[in-house]
Amino acid sequence: MSWSVLIPAYNEEARLVPTLERIVEYFRQRGEEFELLVIDDGSSDRTVAVASAFGDPVRVVELEVNRGKGAALRAGVLASTGDRLLLTDADLSTPIEELASLEPYLDSHDLVIGSRALAGSQITHRQPAYRELMGKIFNFIIRVLGVRGFRDTQCGFQVLSGDFARDLFSRLTVDRFAYDVEMIWLARRLGASVAEVGVIWAHTPESRVHPIRDSLRMLWDVSRFRFRHLGGSGRRDKPRVGE
Numbered sequence: 001m002s003w004s005v006l007i008p009a010y011n012e013e014a015r016l017v018p019t020l021e022r023i024v025e026y027f028r029q030r031g032e033e034f035e036l037l038v039i040d041d042g043s044s045d046r047t048v049a050v051a052s053a054f055g056d057p058v059r060v061v062e063l064e065v066n067r068g069k070g071a072a073l074r075a076g077v078l079a080s081t082g083d084r085l086l087l088t089d090a091d092l093s094t095p096i097e098e099l100a101s102l103e104p105y106l107d108s109h110d111l112v113i114g115s116r117a118l119a120g121s122q123i124t125h126r127q128p129a130y131r132e133l134m135g136k137i138f139n140f141i142i143r144v145l146g147v148r149g150f151r152d153t154q155c156g157f158q159v160l161s162g163d164f165a166r167d168l169f170s171r172l173t174v175d176r177f178a179y180d181v182e183m184i185w186l187a188r189r190l191g192a193s194v195a196e197v198g199v200i201w202a203h204t205p206e207s208r209v210h211p212i213r214d215s216l217r218m219l220w221d222v223s224r225f226r227f228r229h230l231g232g233s234g235r236r237d238k239p240r241v242g243e
Contacts, residue, residue, distance in 0.1 A: 003027065003034040004082030004162065008072035010041040012090040013050045019092050020054050026096045035059060039076035042066035070172065070179025077169040085165045087158045091204040094157035098199040102159045110164045110192035113150070113184065114157035120198030121152075147222075150196050153180045157199055164192060173228050178221035186229060 005023055009016060020036065027034045036058045038051040042065040051060045061079050063072060073087060084106060086099060094114050101120075105112040115121055147153065154177070160168070168190070174182045187194050 001082045002032040004080035005086045006076040011045045013046040039072040041072040068176030071175040089156045105195045109195040111194045114155040114199035115152040115196045116201045117151035118198035122200045125202040174221045182225045
């Protein structure tokens, strides 16, 4: 399988089908083998039924209760079979076509993250000013906490080499939105090469991220995962990539 495309989904029945159709059309035009994993994060609507009814090449991975985006993607990555993985959101705030911008970097990097903050990025529909300000503050704080060298960790559009992704995600501990930060931090700790690439992005008004509650939870998660990896259990992760 050339590609595994992973979509975490929580109560996404209304917008899931157009997203799946667009992704399937894109990959069929490329002429590559691919699988499309919808990871249901304990939805209370018909997300599972809608995804299951779509048929091939969609596979549904179900979490019995809502645990968060990080937990959903962890389950999806570990169930994937692709040589390369794309992690993207159900609203396609970054168009699927932007894969072509990130893909070439996989020849020399293990993880490539889309970014809204680089010179090559293009924001077609901006967030409200208060969300942009909170995002900038969050990114500043995580740089202070040790995840340096990146302008935007929360775009939600990432590609990884498959074997590396499955090893990396088996080690992740953050269940909710700060999984991106832990993913980048731990990838670098394991000796992996990480690239940040500008992409097209548009804000979706129906965003699931609560600007205050989720931002505070993300900061809490960021402050805790370093303790878990560096000494909370008395164990240190040993680098496997680029040793």
